[in-house]
C-alpha cells in the first residue's frame with residue numbers, strides 16, 4: 001500500500017523559515033524519518049511539495065488509483081483553499097491533515113481550516129513530530145481498511 005505526502009507553500013523552506021515557530025529541521029530530514037517508518041511497516045511512500053495551489057490539486061487528483069492514503073500539510077492554503085478541499089472530497093481517499101505549529105493557538109486567520117472536516121483527523125502543534133504522528137495514524141487507518149476488506153472477502 002502507498003501513502004502520498006503532500007506539502008504546501010513555503011514548507012520547502014523549513015529549517016530556514018521562522019525557526020522560532022517551525023524549528024530547525026529541514027523538510028528532507030522530516031521526509032527521511034517518515035520513509036523509515038513507512039519501510040518498517042511495509043508501506044510505499046511518495047513525497048510532493050509545491051508552492052502552487054493548482055499543482056497541489058493536480059497531485060491530489062493523481063493520487064486516485066495510485067495511492068491509498070494522503071498525508072497533507074497545505075500550509076497557508078489550509079486557511080483559504082476550497083480547491084484543495086474539493087480535490088480531497090473528489091478522490092475520497094483517507095487523508096490526515098498535519099501542521100507543525102498549533103494553528104489553534106496562533107493568529108485568528110489560522111484557526112480556520114478548509115480541510116479538517118474532509119480529513120480523518122488533524123494533528124497539529126507537535127513540531128516535526130506531528131508528521132510522525134500523522135504517519136502512525138495513516139498506517140493505522142490503512143491497516144484497518146485492509147483488515148475490513150479481508151473480512152468482507154472471507155464472508156462473501
Ligand code: DQA
Nearest residue numbers: 010073075076099100101110
Ligand atoms: C502550517 C501552519 C500554517 O498556518 C502556515 O501558513 C504554514 C505552516 C504548519 O505546519 O504549522 O505554512 O501549516
